[in-house]
Amino acid sequence: MFRLRPTFRRLVVTTAAAGMLALAACSAPATPDDAAGAATLVVATADEPEALNPVLNYGVDGASLIFDGLVARDADNRLIPGLATALPAVSPDGRTVTAKLRDGVLFHDGTVLNAQDVVFTYQAVLDPKVDSTLRSDLDMVESVTAPDPATVVFRLRYPYAPFLQRLTLGIVPAKLLTGQDINTAGFNRKPIGTGPYTVESWTPGDRLVLTANERYFGGRPTNNRVVVAFVADDNVRAQRMRAGEFDAAELPPKLAAGFDPDATYQVQRVPTADYRGVMLPMGNPVLADPAVRRALNLGVDRSAMVTGILGGAGDPAYGPIPPTSEFAEPSTNGTPTADPAAAAALLDAAGWTPGPGGVRAKDGRPARFTLMYPATDTLRKDLALAVTADAKKIGIEVTPAGLTWDAIDPRMKSDALLMGYGTPYDPDFISYKLFGSQFAGQGYFNPGSYRSAATDRALQDGRDQTDPTRRKTAYAQLQKELAADAPWLFLTYLRHTYVLKSSVQGVAPRVEAHEHGVANSLWWNINTWTRA
Structure with a gap:
């Protein structure tokens, strides 16, 4: 049985690490008074890697x-x-x-x-x-x-x-x-690579300190050191950024917006392929009905989610291929605002009639289901509550449930789940296993057990063809099949938001993937950053 590592999870700080975090909150990472342009740069992120070994999934997409x-x-x-x-x-x-x-x-x-x-x-x-x-x-x-x-x-x-x-x-x-057990090797915490930085130290739950590689084949970094501070709490990270401890910090959209009026900071809102959506399991007797899934797609107000929950730092999502991709198929885009009248008409035609309390039912079965989300993720909680409110307007009762991942895992075949994925690199990545029939029900591969021969053909054509035009045709078909079948309720693409001191120069945002901690984030080219 395949099992996809749940990379969409936000890493949870252990009890020991939480103690380190409390200590770190009282003492900023040391920043030597280096010459301008060769300074130590201190950046803060929420997520800490489990290992610094590419074989074990560290930075596999580069950067x-x-x-x-x-x-x-x-x-x-x-x-x-x-x-x-x-x-x-x-x-x-x-x-x-x-x-x-x-x-x-x-x-x-x-x-x-x-x-x-x-x-x-x-x-x-x-x-x-x-x-x-x-x-x-x-x-x-x-x-x-x-x-x-x-x-x-x-x-x-x-x-x-x-x-x-x-x-x-x-x-x-x-x-x-x-000759070593790579799973437990000391190399995983103090690795040796060829990259622009060497690992000076890693204090779990606190910080990773990187030193410039003087012999880097791409040229010595323009700065001497980079300190990556691991601060899981969004509010603490924002407070420490405002206190001057960090040169740059990843922050949620609403917290980042608070820095906009202050000219001593710059706020970067970076386009991404990072989507949030609801996985709708085929094993749920209500969600197995395509009319219910399509009605939900019509009934949710994506525009309100982008404005109200993301503070404008996002875009409506209608499928797994982002609008920034050359493979995006605009014809599959729905309306960003809710259309409850159309959703209600669809449910009426499918035999889901209003019942007590406004909840629809068909053949004695109420239109209700549970929507799970990781309890520690406030963004997913807010999105789950928005879906709950919009579904109620069309007669579908959703019960949001914030759970641990251990509690979520065994229920994915029957209960909906607020998930996150996305890659800007190639449509085959993630989507092949997330929607392919052969991976149905295999852990985080296609957890909702969606099966479609037409979708399978499009996925296979996309990876088999080398001609760009034929690949684009295949992925256009994929998006059309997903829009028709609605195995997911796609909600939003995020814009990853960062706050930097205005003195930081050399920043070059690029479209980001779902994962954006130490690697593949705004600091992908931090080896060329300077401080004015």
Whole structure:
């Protein structure tokens, strides 16, 4: 059974870490009085990684600050060479991918990167003894070999159109992990990479301190150190930002808006592919009726959610492919405001008639269901309450339930769940397993057990085709099928909001993924930031 790591979860600080957080709240990260432009930069985020090892899912989409992949992404998320001298070459049959490595790239300990390090990294991900959540993402890899120290060859079981985008995975040094249990290796907390920063220290629940890599092949960072402060509480993070402890902080939209009037700060509202929506399980007798699912899609007021809950820092969502993507299909967009009259008419036609208390019923079954959300996530709670209120207006009774993840997990096949996902990189990522019939009910792969032959064909065509036009056609069809079947109630795309001191320069926002903690966040290029 496959199990997708629930990356949409907000990490919960342990009791011990909470103690560290309380201590950290009383003492700001030390910021030496460096020369302007070479300062220590202090940034704050809510989420702390579980390990700093790419094999174990750290920074796999690039921008990890500590590691580099064979390829990287620029400010527009386009692929560019990383550790490879050029974008890897793909054979005419799409099954052989060859990468040539740069000369003289050094790991932080001074050893030279070679092709065996790349082979080891990918073989570690594929090793069933390693607890890597990436294995299923690379199930097309038949073998990875190094015919010489500067060449890596991937042999694929089948052509896979977006394979080059999987090569952002950070490369680890084989000599430090060979023969070790990667799941528990000390390397996971004090890693050695090739990236622009080395790890100086990591205090769980408090901070990660990074030091400039003087020998970085891409050029020495413009600053000396980066301190990433882990502050789980949004309000505490905002208070410490206003107190001057941070140069930049990730904050919820409403808290970030409070900094707008102050010229000593700049607020960045970054477009994302990060959506929130309600997974509607086919195993629920009410939600199994497509009329109910379609009525909910008509009945929710996405515009009000963006304005009232997100403070304008978002966009209405109608599917899993963001409006910023070249694969977006505008024809599947609904109306951002609610249409309760149309929703009611649809339910009437399907035999769901109003009953006591305004709750509709069909064949003696009331139109009611439970909507779960993680109790610690205030944004999802607010969205769940908004869905509850909108559903009531069309005669559907929703009971919101804030639960722990342990309580949520066994109920996903029968109870709705406020979820979050999203990637700006390729439509195949996430969607193939989230909506594919073969993954129905497999943990966080397609937890609602949605099955559709037409959707499956579109998903498969999207990953099989190499021609961009044919891929776009496939993903347009995918979006049309999802809009018709409504296995999810898509609500909003978020804009990730950050507050920075106005003195910080060099910031280059790009469309972000769902995950945006230490890696893939606004500080993806922090090695080029300076302070005026």
